[in-house]
Amino acid sequence: MKKLLIVLFAMLLMLTTACSDKKSSTDEKDNNKKEGPVTLKVVYKDEGPSNPVAKQYFESLSKALKEDENLDVTFELVEMPQGNYAEKLNLLLLSGDIPDMIYFQGGDLQISQQGLLEDLTPYIEKSKNIKNILEPHNKKRLENYPYLLWIKPLDSKVPVMRKDWFEKLSTSQALLDEPTVDNYYSFFKEMVSNPPGGAKKPTYALTAAGDIVEIDFIFKRAFGLSQTWLEKDGNYVYGKVSDNEKAKLEFYQKLYKDGLLDPQYLTKQWDTKEKAFYDGEAGVIVGTNGKIIDIYNGKMTQVNGEQSEVVVLPPAKGEDQGFTSTDITKESRGIAISSQSKHKDTVFAVLDYLASEKGQLLDRIGFEGEHYNVTDSGIELTDKYYAEWYARFWEPSEFKMEKPLNTPLLSEPAQKSRDLANQFYKEDNAFIIPEEYAANWDAMENLYKEYATDIITGKKPISEFDKFVAEWEKAGGKEITEYANKNIK
Incomplete structure (x- = not known):
């Protein structure tokens, strides 16, 4: 009897295992099914x-x-x-x-x-x-x-302008040879005082969409603002409250005062910024390297002819040179x-x-x-591809295809913009702001935008920058700077 029970238990165990294996196999098959519709x-x-x-x-x-x-x-x-x-x-x-x-x-x-x-x-x-x-x-x-x-x-933005206008300016070669901040100013000044398009075109040298972030891609590193947090005397200082930032804002104020920066840059959207560029109101705009520059190039030549293809301008050169450092946070x-x-x-x-x-x-x-x-x-790209x-x-x-591409993915200006972005690549040292500082940080950034806008547009003198720094530190800047110095490696 005892032996019979053992045999029956063994048979039951085998049956259970087999059923379990079958169920497991079915579940696995079900899990591998494509979901749909x-x-x-x-x-x-x-x-x-x-x-x-x-x-x-x-x-x-x-x-x-x-x-x-x-x-x-x-x-x-x-x-x-x-x-x-x-x-x-x-x-x-x-x-x-x-x-x-x-x-x-x-x-x-x-x-x-x-x-x-x-x-x-x-x-x-x-x-x-x-x-x-x-x-x-x-x-x-x-x-x-x-x-x-x-x-x-890399998502670096680069400045571009019409090639036919660029070639008419006497300051163009000096800018290419030595793109200092001063040479950029002379280049912008000539563009407006002696418009290469005739009939007061362009009416201003540079425009942007809503703030100075795009302009910073040209000039920020030239003023030594190479990273978000600058090393000074063995410690880190937030770039936007540094003397470097003060000098940069003073330069932007000069561009605005002298009519070189679009007075409506604060209210411009990306589409109105681009329209000003194609219509000849603005000489220079900034766009993401690569495909966006391709689109600028395609639309510009559609509107103004093949001679108006865009030329990519170099980043300004000073204490450093390059487009804004790349945030890897x-x-x-x-x-x-x-x-x-x-x-x-x-x-x-x-x-x-x-x-x-x-x-x-x-x-x-x-x-x-x-x-x-x-x-x-092979595959041939159309003009419509490059334009839109x-x-x-x-x-x-x-980019690999079964058939080869007979035409390049990027136009010559677009490829040059990508090459320049890679050439001047630099990693930033920014970090994700901890949640306990987030509300204060947003307020501090808004404070910066308020002062920066008022200084650039002449509502406040550049001397007010020191007042901004003091307010920034009271608003939480002291604590976040301490955090930065403990955590930046």
Whole structure:
């Protein structure tokens, strides 16, 4: 009897194990199934349902995912109201309406601190494509802040102007040979006092979109503002309260007073800034190196003829030279996945597909027959590609296709802008402001903007800068400076 019980128990154990193995095998098979059909809600600046190109892009992406990856995905684009995108997006998210895929252009830190954004690290580690195209600065930013993904070349901005105007100015060669702050001033001065376009064009040398950040890309490092925190006598000092910043603002005040800086730069948006450039009101604007410069070049030649292709100007030279140092604390913009999404794996599968060869064909060069044509010898890009197309998602440095590109991805000015950005690359030493200092920090930054604007526009004399420094320290500057000196390595 005892032996019979042992035999029966053994048989029962074998049966249970077999059933368990079968269930495990079935579960594994189920887990490997593609999710679908799925509707992913997407919010992306300027890529809403009212944008016909955006609609065509995401419809094409949906079709490609079905054909290439057997992913049945439909995209629901969110229309964002006009105004400050970061502010409007935060209002949307804090209302509880959280899309699956979110493009941020600022304002993400507050959202991630509430646990509403997914940590992308494990997804990237398991990815087929994305992990292979990350740039070095992308990797460092993800290590510090794993919630935003933005696989693009260095995002340094560079100054450009019309080549035909540039060649008419007698100060141009001196600027190329020795782009000092003084030579830049002489160059701007001649541009306005003896307009190369005739009939008082340009009316001012330089414009910007809303603040001085773009202008800083030209001049900041020339004034010794090489990093956010400057080393002085063995300690770190915040650059915006330094004597270097005071000298920079004094120079900007001079540009404004002498009519060289657009008096409406504070109210300009990116589109009105660019219109002023194409219409000849502004001689120089600043744009992100690479594809944006390509678009500037294409639109400028469309409006004013082939002779008006853009020329890239060098960064100003002084105590240092280069475009603004690269912040590696986090991506300043990029794609996030909502931690509340029911389709996180599918969202990342879409992002990973866009990093594949077939995904890049759509994302990088657009729609066949419009932006490129396929011939027996390879792929030829059209004028429309150079004038308007840009990658909505990834732009890795290496671009591989089954067929070769017969025409370069970037025009000559755009490629030069990218080369200059790489040549003058310098890492910043900024850090993510701890949450306990965040409210004070925002107030301190607003204080800087207020004083900087009033000084540049002449509402306050440059001597008021010392008052600003004192107010900044009282507002929390002393504590954050102590924190910086303990934590910057």
